[in-house]
Amino acid sequence: MTQQGVRWSADQVLALAPDTASRKAGSKLGAAGPWSEAGCSEEGAVWGLCKGSGSTPYRTVVDLTGSAGPVYKCSCPSRKFPCKHALGLLLLWAGGHGAVPSGQAPDWAGQWLAARGERTARERSDGAAGPASGAADPRAALRRAERRAERISAGVTELEQRLADLLRGGLAPAEQAGYGLWEETAARMVDAQAPGLAGRVRELGAVPSSGPGWPVRLLEECALLHLLGQGWLGRERLPESLSATVRSRVGLPVAADGPAVRDRWLVLAQYDTEDARLTTRRIWLHGAGSGRTALLLSYGAAGRAPELALPVGLALEADVASYPGAGQPRAALGERFAPPAPTRVRPPGVTTAQAAARYGAALRDDPWVESVPVTLAEVVPIPDGESWQLADAASDSALPVTRAARARPGLWRLVALSGGAPVTVFGECGHRGFTPLTAWPQGEGGMVTLC
Template identity: 80%
Template structure:
């Protein structure tokens, strides 16, 4: 690609930050002051020297056009990734006020780029000669999988027992039992290598303190957990697709199997959720030609930002392969063919009634599904007592927002963008309500990220 890659917005750059402190520190460095000899190339390399506390300035270089996401290199000792210097440099570049002119990379940056190119080349040739490890000894792999399945079966059986005990004594008792009981059970599920079960068990612990109506929610979640256990214990009697869904819900590893789909993928949303152990990043894509919606997941452990980051509102020409399972939207990003570019593509939308029906239908393939991605056509954010809803402009139906969406700043961005007029909104629609993630103004205009 020789065409000048599009400059990112400040928000897109700040989305790369591993935490709030880095975002703040990077923001401070996003001005010409400490930088010297900064430059960029058409191919998407940005570099510069940043004056730090020492006598020698830090050498910072970023490759934003790389197929596997932006890559960073900085001579500073920070363990944050990307470090504040890389963020500041990208902000300076995003600012576009001439502080990062077009230039030839200096030798130190060129060296790093050269190294990366070589490694990428190697990987490509290796990739051609069959997948790396794992398939070396199929017999050993099968034995490992069997051992793990036995462990999971033991865990699922134990969990069934615990659920039965709970229902025998009554949910009312669960209110007093508190977190302890569930934490312990969750730990048992981790031992059983069933991380999906462990996560669900952990969530059960929070329900009794979640406000009015908790017995209904607790019964629902217990019942779905029971359903998952039963699905696992009787998986050989399930259709193959549903069995794959059960395996992935239980937490067994899977790898993308679908044939890669090359498309112009519009990045609809990118957001992180974090618990004490893990940061999970979800990126929703919409394929302009395939009209498919795909979910990329990326994880960061121990407070690090997940590595994959895509600029919301731009399209990426890339290959995407889906994971196995019925109605599975999860996919993995393969090769990227060009730097992200702006687009006027918007996914087609539907009414609120169609969106609710879409969720209902999706439960056929995956009864554990909390929500489905949908785009609503012409909805108006409407206050409804203490809460908000997205009301169809043309009919008298509406989808309420989820409790979490109500308390996020994205709600007000959406309300401001709409100004009481219909807008197109992408988000997740499920049994708790609708979570808006991106919106398009009337007329032309890029997607506005709401998360």
Template identity: 70%
Template sequence: MNQQGVRWTAEQVLALAPDAASRKAGSKLGSAGPWSGAGSNGSGAVWGLCKGSGSKPYQTIVDTAGPAYKCSCPSRKFPCKHALGLLLLWAGDEETVRDAEVPAWADEWLAGRRKRAAEKEQWGAGQSAKTADPEAARRRAERRAGRITAGATELEQRLTDLLRGGLASAEQAGYGLWEETAARMVDAQAPGLAGRVRELGAIPGSGPGWPVRLLEESALVHLLDLAWLEVDRLPEPLAATVRTRVGLTAPAEGPAVRDDWLVLAQYDTADGKITTRRTWLHGRETGRTALLLSFGAAGRAPQLALPAGLMIDAELVPYGGAGQLRADLGEQFGAPVPIKAPPPGGSTADALAAYGAALREDPWLDSWPVTLSGVVAVPADDGWQLADADGQSALPVAPAALSRPGLWKLAAVSGGGPVTVFGEFGHRGFVPLAAWSEETPETVTLT
């Protein structure tokens, strides 16, 4: 899949940076000055020696098919500034980073990666061949289901007390009572319910209109409680979604889907304890949209990094559940290459219909991935909106996206003309994540 001479853009490289400081430091190393012995090959490997403060240069090697990184520097960041600088050099200076034979020090690491991948595949095959004790697994599942049921019943009583006392009591009680209830949900092994309870506790201090938002979210929590208490009577796809929403995890077990997957967007969110990386993919042949999730401890970026604007020939293994888009990345069959064209899109009316259909499958869905084609970014009285070129309808940009620099990048790319935009659309509005125009065919990230 890799092509000679096809290299990433600087924007795609910098999207890999774990933080702003790494992005700045890596940019300073993106020129030929500190580098020697740099090269690349058709399998996606890029290597080089970077002069540092010591007598020996740092040995830096990147496998762009991962991507994965190895550097002899002491940094704990992945990728480190040397890996970012090397990739920037590779992206912008073909004379310095030419096709060459892999040096022994780099080949040793690459061979180790190939060996570990083969061992992991063999181990996975062996594990799947083993038969676990089904009776013990059944008993564990029943015990946990019983704890979750007790937690859901207690949460229902908490919601009943809230409505009986009036929503104003939520502001007077403060956040402590909600945190105590969330802790009880954690004890009940229902982290999904715990997360929703914490969100309820934060609403009374969220500004004007909070009673309406609290009532809406309380209704959704109540619906999830009732769905869990009657989960055995639900259709299996919806039951799987309910189990996921309360916090019961299940492995990705669907049949693997191989395609040329377009990496449309990637962004991180953090809650103080864990960093979650969301990567949106679109299958060029299958037309499927998939979501990859990866996690990192607080202060550390998740390992999985696929810069937006690339395309990978790979297998994805989907999760179950009604309307679920989540998948795990399986085997890759070559190094990523740049996207040649954006995914097909539709109108704003199509986006509304798609979100409505998804809500029928998963009532707790906050947003749904959609691609809009031929839309124009225009200011509105209370913010911005994306309007169809004919001006017949428009989608408001979500308030959370109004303060992001990406919105101004979108306006610049549009320039008053129609563009293709990918993003997440929900009841709060549209969050633009990537854009393409006829004048700017490469992917413009808006995160």
């Protein structure tokens, strides 16, 4: 819509769904039957009335120009964002101009959109004015930071002792101890205000049940924890970029203080991971002009989708600022200057050998990095026994597909897209292999999401 007449695809709309159930329910509402008075504006809003089980239809309106992604308003009682009615409305809008024509917003939608516009203007004005002088006491902030650093140091010292006790007694008892041993240690790290350490400690509990070879993997993870602990205790002797990485890995909050880069950012991929406490959304961007790949992270409480959602396959002109740390791709989305729109941009690809080398180089800057973003050029998915590989079309090198990716239907979508021919694939390359997230066929074909 946006520049106007440019509408999203159904896949781009469904990528906003907070879960599978919402995706299915929204798809059922993507037809004209339950909708009335649907319309859209040149400024980037969509609205409509959806017939429900009651006598009064649900009022649904979506603002597509929000700086953190689309913003939704619906009179239904759902606590999901977007709800199935918002998804259905966007699917109806994406299907063509007939069902959702351009026009003037009705009063109920116009009032909400006007209030949003006023609020956005105030936020921009407040941001331009800067923080009020004297709003924070820098001395008090410094004292709080020092006290937290002392607590973290005490927690790291305790963790080091527990790791030493584990290795002294041997790894075999860890299999019988189960999660209890690690949950207790993780709780101690939470008390020490080191949530990053707590998260890594909790992951150790799953290693003994991860199959053959678990003692080696447990030892590797313990070694990385030990390295992180030593990095924290000796952070003042580290280069500033590596020290920033250590602080971030331990769990200290950091601000995106890098210079803002204005670019047309292609939304490469978006996917969620969940645990008992948190839903984490990862959104990968590629800058058409800068050539930079950036990672946006957004969080939601357990069972709730994060607020930030961007349509995969479209590009948005926006500012993106980087977080500190050596080789860190994480960034923060700043001001958006235009709503998402289609683009022909594709990130440049590399060979599988170059991808592995890129991950190796990243490990020098950040020994705790799990994977790096990579676009593979001209690879073919091929079976390898019970596994799969992405093989270079012009050489004999290949990367194994990770176990997590093999369990997703996206792998079969990739195989079907390839049909034995080379494809371009974006994903994450790490020590477990390559996780495909997005692919393009040869020629001018459009992007296909795999996650």
